[in-house]
Amino acid sequence: MDFVAARSKMVDGQVRPSDVTDLRLLAAMLELPRERFVASDQADLAYADMDIPVRGEPGGGAGRCLIGPRTLAKLIQAADIQARDLVLDVGGTTGYGAAVMSRLCREVVALEEDSVLAASARKALGECGIGNVSVVTGELTAGWSPQAPYDVIVLEGAIEIAPRPLFGQLRDGGRLICIEGRGQSAKATLYRCDIGVVSGRPVFDAAAPLLPGFAKPPAFVF
DSSP: OOHHHHHHHHIIIIIGGGTOOOHHHHHHHHHSOGGGGSOGGGGGGTTSSSOEEOOOSTTOOTTOEEOOHHHHHHHHHHHTOOTTOEEEEETOTTSHHHHHHHTTSSEEEEEESOHHHHHHHHHHHHHTTOOSEEEEESOGGGOOGGGOOEEEEEEEEEESSOOHHHHTTEEEEEEEEEEESSGGGOEEEEEEEETTEEEEEEEEEOOOOBOTTOSOOOOOOO
């Protein structure tokens, strides 16, 4: 496969037509080899318009995916990442999203609870020569307090409950972008912290696999 041509086709055929206009973001997606962030036998899927399943710890990681490039690009653009920002990437799987955001900001903390996926992310980021991303391992729902507060928090997956523990890790003026809900009713939601008060608004329709720990508790049935 001609990966350079595939990258160009991904950006011109999937990302640009979805109202992604940030030139820095488009340049990052044109330059970064997405095929390095998937298993070698999945390389032909790297630029497909789909969520790509990734392989984590044995017996775990069911449903974890590298989210589709169109959805990822729209989430990142909505977060309005600036050059001096510190970004927390929650559920970054193999590191592609963190790699893209690293081109837009000062530093990215990539949080992943699956140790195999975290190791894959470190390897791929190292191979790409990316030095401003630190990969840490811990529960996604807890965020990563040692380096808080963050200017931007990006959740790379869907949630069914509000990420309230993460709100407390936002700097004043900070933004959190996530996909709330599942199926046809799911929407990307942008939260903003202003003087300690966090409020959110839906920004576009989106869907993604559910992140671990963010499922709604089962309702009690008589």
